Amino acid sequence: MPAVSMTVNGKPVSGDVEARTLLVQFLRENLRLTGTHVGCDTSQCGACVVHVDGIAAKSCTTLALQCEGASITTIEGLAEPGGPLHPMQEAFRENHGLQCGYCTPGMIMAALDIVRRNGNELDEHTIREQLDGNICRCTGYHNIVKAIAAGAKAMGQDGGARQAAE
Amino acid sequence: MSATGIGAAVRRKEDFRFITGKGQFTDDVTRPGETRAVFVRSPHAHATIKSIDTTEAKAMPGVLAVLTGADLATDKIGNLICGWMIHSKDGTPMKMAPHPALASGKVNHVGDAVAVVVAATQAQGRDAAEKVKVEYEALASVTDPAKAKSALQIHDIAPNNTIYEWSLGDSKATEAAFARAKHVTRLDIVNNRLAPNAIEPRAALAEYDAGNDQLTLWNTSQNPHVARLVIAAFVGMAPEHKLRVIAPDVGGGFGSKIFIYPEEVVCLWAARKIQRPVKWTCERGEAFLCDAHGRDHVTHAELALDEHGKILALRAHTIANLGAYMSTFSSSVPTYLYATLLSGQYDIPQIYCEVDAVYTNTVPVDAYRGAGRPEATFVVERLVEVAARETGLDPVELRKRNFIKSFPHQTPVIMAYDGGDYGASLKKAMEIADVKGFGKRRRESARRGKLRGLGYSTYIEACGIAPSQAVGSLGAGVGLWESAEVRVNPTGSVEVLTGSHAHGQGHETTFSQLVSERLGIPFENVSIVHGDTDKVQFGMGTYGSRSGAVGMSAIVKALDKIEAKAKKVASHMLEAAEGDIEFKDGKFTVAGTDKSAAWADVSLNAYIAHKFSGQDLEPGLKETSFYDPTNFTFPAGCHICEIEVDPETGKSEIMKWTAVDDFGTIINPMIVEGQVHGGIAQGVGQAMLEGVVYDGNGQLVTGSMMDYTMPRAHDLPSFNIGVTETKAPSNPLGMKGCGEAGAIAAPAAVMNAITDAIGTEQLAMPATANAVWSALQRTKPPQAAMPPQAA
Numbered sequence: 001m002p003a004v005s006m007t008v009n010g011k012p013v014s015g016d017v018e019a020r021t022l023l024v025q026f027l028r029e030n031l032r033l034t035g036t037h038v039g040c041d042t043s044q045c046g047a048c049v050v051h052v053d054g055i056a057a058k059s060c061t062t063l064a065l066q067c068e069g070a071s072i073t074t075i076e077g078l079a080e081p082g083g084p085l086h087p088m089q090e091a092f093r094e095n096h097g098l099q100c101g102y103c104t105p106g107m108i109m110a111a112l113d114i115v116r117r118n119g120n121e122l123d124e125h126t127i128r129e130q131l132d133g134n135i136c137r138c139t140g141y142h143n144i145v146k147a148i149a150a151g152a153k154a155m156g157q158d159g160g161a162r163q164a165a166e
Numbered sequence: 167m168s169a170t171g172i173g174a175a176v177r178r179k180e181d182f183r184f185i186t187g188k189g190q191f192t193d194d195v196t197r198p199g200e201t202r203a204v205f206v207r208s209p210h211a212h213a214t215i216k217s218i219d220t221t222e223a224k225a226m227p228g229v230l231a232v233l234t235g236a237d238l239a240t241d242k243i244g245n246l247i248c249g250w251m252i253h254s255k256d257g258t259p260m261k262m263a264p265h266p267a268l269a270s271g272k273v274n275h276v277g278d279a280v281a282v283v284v285a286a287t288q289a290q291g292r293d294a295a296e297k298v299k300v301e302y303e304a305l306a307s308v309t310d311p312a313k314a315k316s317a318l319q320i321h322d323i324a325p326n327n328t329i330y331e332w333s334l335g336d337s338k339a340t341e342a343a344f345a346r347a348k349h350v351t352r353l354d355i356v357n358n359r360l361a362p363n364a365i366e367p368r369a370a371l372a373e374y375d376a377g378n379d380q381l382t383l384w385n386t387s388q389n390p391h392v393a394r395l396v397i398a399a400f401v402g403m404a405p406e407h408k409l410r411v412i413a414p415d416v417g418g419g420f421g422s423k424i425f426i427y428p429e430e431v432v433c434l435w436a437a438r439k440i441q442r443p444v445k446w447t448c449e450r451g452e453a454f455l456c457d458a459h460g461r462d463h464v465t466h467a468e469l470a471l472d473e474h475g476k477i478l479a480l481r482a483h484t485i486a487n488l489g490a491y492m493s494t495f496s497s498s499v500p501t502y503l504y505a506t507l508l509s510g511q512y513d514i515p516q517i518y519c520e521v522d523a524v525y526t527n528t529v530p531v532d533a534y535r536g537a538g539r540p541e542a543t544f545v546v547e548r549l550v551e552v553a554a555r556e557t558g559l560d561p562v563e564l565r566k567r568n569f570i571k572s573f574p575h576q577t578p579v580i581m582a583y584d585g586g587d588y589g590a591s592l593k594k595a596m597e598i599a600d601v602k603g604f605g606k607r608r609r610e611s612a613r614r615g616k617l618r619g620l621g622y623s624t625y626i627e628a629c630g631i632a633p634s635q636a637v638g639s640l641g642a643g644v645g646l647w648e649s650a651e652v653r654v655n656p657t658g659s660v661e662v663l664t665g666s667h668a669h670g671q672g673h674e675t676t677f678s679q680l681v682s683e684r685l686g687i688p689f690e691n692v693s694i695v696h697g698d699t700d701k702v703q704f705g706m707g708t709y710g711s712r713s714g715a716v717g718m719s720a721i722v723k724a725l726d727k728i729e730a731k732a733k734k735v736a737s738h739m740l741e742a743a744e745g746d747i748e749f750k751d752g753k754f755t756v757a758g759t760d761k762s763a764a765w766a767d768v769s770l771n772a773y774i775a776h777k778f779s780g781q782d783l784e785p786g787l788k789e790t791s792f793y794d795p796t797n798f799t800f801p802a803g804c805h806i807c808e809i810e811v812d813p814e815t816g817k818s819e820i821m822k823w824t825a826v827d828d829f830g831t832i833i834n835p836m837i838v839e840g841q842v843h844g845g846i847a848q849g850v851g852q853a854m855l856e857g858v859v860y861d862g863n864g865q866l867v868t869g870s871m872m873d874y875t876m877p878r879a880h881d882l883p884s885f886n887i888g889v890t891e892t893k894a895p896s897n898p899l900g901m902k903g904c905g906e907a908g909a910i911a912a913p914a915a916v917m918n919a920i921t922d923a924i925g926t927e928q929l930a931m932p933a934t935a936n937a938v939w940s941a942l943q944r945t946k947p948p949q950a951a952m953p954p955q956a957a
Contacts, residue, residue, distance in 0.1 A: 018289060020289065028194075032196075033187070034187070034190075034191075034193075034194035035186070035187015035188065035189070036187070037191070037365075037366070037417075038193075038367070039365040039366070039367070039450065040365075040450040040870070040871045041449050041450045041451060041870075042450065042451075042870050042871055042872050044870070044871035044872060044876070045365055045450075045871060045876075047365055074187065075185075075186065075187035076186065076187040076188075078186075079186060085185065085186070089185040089186065092181070092185050093177055093178070093181040093182070093185055094177060096177075096178070096836050096837070096839075096840050098181060098184055098185065099418070099670035099671070099672070099840060099841075099844065100364070100365070100366065100415075100416065100417045100418040100669055100670030101180070101181070101183070101184025101185075101189050101415065101417065101670070102189075102191065102364075102365045102366040102417025102418060103365045103417075104184045104185060105184075105185075105187050108185065124884065127879070128879040128880040128882075129879075129880050131878070131879040131880070132878055132879070132880060134878075134879075135365060135871065135876050135878060136365065137363055137364055137365050137418050137420070137844070137847075137848070137876070138365075138418055138670045138840075138844045139840060139843055139844050139847075140843035140844045140845075140846055140847030140848075140877075140882060140885065140908075141843075141847065141878075141879040141882055142840075142843040142882075142884050142885055143840060143843065144879070145879060145884065
């Protein structure tokens with residue numbers, strides 16, 4: 001089996017994987033990082049969104065081998081254990097932006113990419129359009145939209161330090 | 167109101183684990199030596215199985231077993247069942263066909279499981295599954311419920327593919343009322359078939375402990391105790407006390423995870439056979455083929471009115487598609503959860519409903535958010551709206567003339583409504599929606615070449631599904647009470663074990679709020695335990711908006727007992743008569759004195775038992791309650807949808823959504839609003855986007871999220887939410903339930919709005935841009951012909 005090496009949440013990792021192994025399988029099964037979820041298998045729902053070299057990607061349709069040498073951030077990598085939550089995580093909690101919690105990691109990772117591309121002042125229309133790749137069945141999106149707007153704003157106020165650290 | 171008590175918008179306890187990726191969903195659980203199950207499924211809608219050759223598959227790398235329906239029969243694993251008996255008009259029982267967990271001799275829908283491969287890895291399992299050779303002989307199939315009776319018979323037990331022909335109400339009296347009518351409104355309605363699509367796919371992990379002959383199942387279940395009961399008592403997998411079912415974090419259910427499915431039965435059976443843990447995690451494409459679908463009714467409905475716009479009677483004939491097999495609660499959905507709600511919010515003297523339930527070569531159909539009540543509301547609210555348009559009455563005025571205004575109110579279809587104020591929710595919704603300004607907004611739209619419409623849905627639902635005696639008399643195979651156990655620890659912290667199950671509803675928060683308020687202890691000092699048959703003795707689970715009204719009422723009853731016992735302990739500590747002990751804000755005091763004992767001291771004393779004799783009072787502080795309410799609850803309200811249609815493209819855009827609901831007592835308004843948002847989204851999805859499509863050969867066309875349109879953020883607006891409140895008299899907290907309201911109310915509001923905009927009633931759900939554009943081509947320019955809206 002081919003070997004693959006990458007950096008995940010700041011730590012170097014490697015493993016032998018079948019060539020057909022998906023990034024999400026490598027994260028969940030090899031590394032036991034089970035915060036990244038699979039919801040649809042067809043790149044529609046976005047429960048599997050992680051960051052590959054700082055850019056959002058759907059890990060259910062990315063091969064692990066494609067990520068050789070890449071730097072991956074998953075939901076587990078947003079906040080230090082015992083440390084403060086990332087402002088976007090905090091915004092989802094504060095605005096009740098989640099119910100069952102299954103789509104949530106992908107939503108948060110996608111939200112950060114929306115901020116990366118569109119800045120910290122996001123209007124409702126922009127958020128709704130940009131959230132096209134993520135499906136939530138519980139919330140009707142109302143509070144997710146509020147959470148992303150609030151999280152984006154808080155990231156701006158939080159200074160660039162945290163964003164730069166990613 | 168305290169910061170964490172009843173009525174406070176407390177942030178949720180469960181959120182931390184989900185926003186940090188630390189949730190524990192079934193697929194996140196792993197066991198040493200775990201293997202993977204992969205199912206071989208029928209590509210045919212209807213076929214006989216000529217042969218199954220597993221030889222090559224068994225020789226594939228990593229394969230531990232390949233099992234078929236024949237092996238299941240050899241091991242005497244029983245069939246899955248439907249647990250609600252419905253009798254036909256002629257008194258004959260419903261025709262429940264055998265439903266083996268792996269097909270036996272014949273497949274009856276695309277996706278019917280034929281064999282299972284158990285292998286060391288998922289990839290090996292999939293490779294081997296492709297090597298299982300099944301020879302089929304295809305048979306004619308049917309997927310349209312309206313054509314089922316004349317199609318090739320699917321099950322020996324059910325001639326004409328008919329499961330039951332059921333009725334409710336007085337047909338002769340209804341006929342007489344129609345004969346007196348000044349106006350009759352008639353509608354043909356298709357309630358479109360939906361795929362529930364909780365974002366967490368179903369999963370099962372089974373482990374066998376040979377040393378103790380004990381099976382454990384981790385399962386994506388809304389009701390693990392009922393799963394254990396059915397798998398033990400009916401499937402015969404293992405005695406009930408030798409089977410533990412754990413439903414850990416569950417990623418949404420919406421009804422689809424209530425049912426007992428073939429895959430979890432097969433995982434348990436296989437785990438014992440190969441003596442290793444067996445996991446199955448459904449893929450989305452597979453979920454479309456094997457998770458129970460919802461709705462799928464074909465209905466002709468009629469409403470009779472007198473010359474004053476007073477409703478005289480309603481009658482409906484519905485054909486309900488139950489799919490290829492009868493799922494766990496399927497029979498109750500188009501009967502007692504549907505026809506009993508056909509009175510809506512209205513005083514209708516006579517109602518008669520006939521329901522024919524049929525088998526087709528489709529995935530089984532069962533409860534999906536609202537279950538029967540959305541179908542009923544759609545019939546009633548479309549009839550009322552169209553009747554208003556046909557008679558030239560304002561739709562608001564027609565509703566007001568017919569609202570039930572005094573309670574209790576006995577409808578002609580079983581339900582006894584115990585309270586509500588339908589005029590109040592309508593009035594408040596009209597204010598929030600600014601109905602007064604609608605005419606101006608419509609003219610403004612017209613100037614831009616757009617068509618604007620306004621649609622109402624004044625809905626009612628029966629929730630808090632219980633009481634046991636009532637549902638038992640209607641055919642339910644189980645009681646529908648709920649249990650609670652309150653354990654007070656020696657340090658005064660509290661664990662509540664509940665038979666309710668949360669899969670997004672936030673019970674860990676709301677149930678803690680109740681305990682915090684009642685015992686005067688910090689919210690953080692309460693833990694809610696659920697979803698494990700080894701921890702919670704029994705429970706009925708969560709569906710039918712029942713966890714507040716029934717589940718929390720059980721906790722209240724157990725807390726009553728806790729308080730009574732704690733007062734006895736305090737009376738010994740404070741050397742006072744038990745009757746003189748008062749309990750308030752977490753403190754026990756002797757009336758009229760300054761003598762007091764804190765909650766934690768009393769808790770400790772209950773356990774150290776130094777201050778009282780064990781003969782007088784048992785040590786410890788733990789109480790249990792099984793609570794069975796006296797009636798259903800009746801949440802009701804008014805949703806108003808304002809929509810704008812582009813006649814050039816048929817695309818509709820929701821401009822404003824207003825919901826005013828009466829849920830009785832609200833524990834956490836933030837969580838309740840979230841439930842309403844999600845329900846509306848699913849209702850809008852049904853009305854505008856979603857629909858399961860089968861082709862003429864019974865192949866599922868909408869087999870992935872690329873083909874089946876799930877509502878996305880840009881399909882929906884932000885919602886304007888308001889509440890009115892009348893207490894439910896049937897439970898101690900006065901709660902009614904909020905989980906299904908949006909999905910029940912929304913489809914009629916959307917369709918009433920779009921048909922108002924385009925000026926034709928000939929439009930079926932989902933009202934896609936194509937459907938709306940096509941409807942517009944069939945009609946004349948609408949605006950001039952429209953009746954005036956509420957001013």
